[in-house]
Amino acid sequence: MKFAVMGGTGLIGSQVVENLNAAGHHAVPCSPRTGVDVLTGKGLGPALADAEVLVNLTNSPTFDHDSLAFFQTSMHNLLTAARSSPVGHVVLLSIVGVDQVPDLDYYRAKTLQENLLKADAVPYSIVRAGQFMEFVDAILSWTTDDGTVRLPRTRLQPIAAADVAAAVAEVAAGPPLNGTLNVVGPDVFSLDELGRTTLAARGEDRTVVVDDSAGMFAAVHGDVLTAPKGARIAPTHYADWLKRHSATGTRR
Template sequence: MKCAVVGGTGLIGSRVVENLNAAGHQAVPHALTTGVDIITGQGLDAAVEGADVVINLTNSPTFDDASLAFFQTSMDNLLAASEKGRVRHFVILSIVGVDQVPDLDYYRAKTLQENILKAGPIPYSIVRATQFMEFMDATLAMTTDGDTVRLPRTPVQPIAAADVSAIVAEVAAGSPLNGVLNIAGPDVYPLDELGRLTLTAKGDGRSVVTDNSAGMFAAAHGDVLTAPNDARIAPTHYTDWLS
């Protein structure tokens, strides 16, 4: 099976390429560095030509309302090229609970991306993942002021990028879901407690103050960012990943 992995040089994309090739498929990474521009459309037709599956793992360069235009344009261009190239399966990576956090511009933009795909001409699969373990440092940095980190008690269920990549590759190699697969790590933590755990494990002297108005995840209410009942639970525990 030939797979065009758009965004195939990033954290998830590079591993998806490795996993697919290891399974005997022909996975080719595409990105700006390989001459493919999903906004202008440059190189897109050639990138998806002959592909059975297109896996779109690109991301908006910003998390503000400009991300809406990014996903609208990129999906329009990718779907048009894929239809022209007779692609039979289109896969995207999204976020668990993405349609339940309307106060976040980026989540609204990812919901738009999902809706464009659902309304498009190509059989599809949407993999929704919880927050990546690899992004915890960035989450801490966003609300750090000196030696203090402010985090809400929003429940999260972190998942390792390696687990995400393995499942995305598996979905891409299978039949289109024409629906959503939710995936999550095995453990749920309040975000403030996860922050304390992370800082302690790394010997970081910053302290965490619970602030339910701090950071982007304050906009997520209840347990919307944790796995729904039908989710697939990945094997890697956060404490094992940390060590």
């Protein structure tokens, strides 16, 4: 099978391409650096000309209100191009609990993206993933001030990017779900606990304090970012991932 992987040169996309090609498929990475632009539509026609599956892993460059326009425009362009191509399956990567955080612009934008796909006639699959382990360092940086990291007690279930990519590749190679697969890591943390665990493993002297008004995740309430009923539990534990990445100095 041939796959056009939008966002195929990024953290998840590059691994999805690698996984699909290793399984004997033909996966082509598509991104602005390969001449494909989902916002302008440039290169979409040729990219999908003989593709059977379209995998959409593109992401907005911002997390604010502008992300709404990004996801609306890019999804419109992708679906329009897909209808004029052999594509019979569109796969979208989204976020666990995304439709239950209405106070976040970015989550509303991702929900809009999902809804646009569901409303179209093309068969589809949505893979909702937990927060990436690779993004924890960035989350800590958002609310760091003079050696103190302020974090809310938001509960989440982080997942390794490799496990996300494996799930996306598996779904893409199968029949359309016309529904959603949730996939998360095996461990539940409060965000402040996750911060302390990460900094200790890094040997850093920043101090984590609980502030339920701090950062983007302050808008999340309850357990909506943890595994819903029927979710797939990925194999990689955060402690194991952290040990490997701390030992190698890799902070992807």
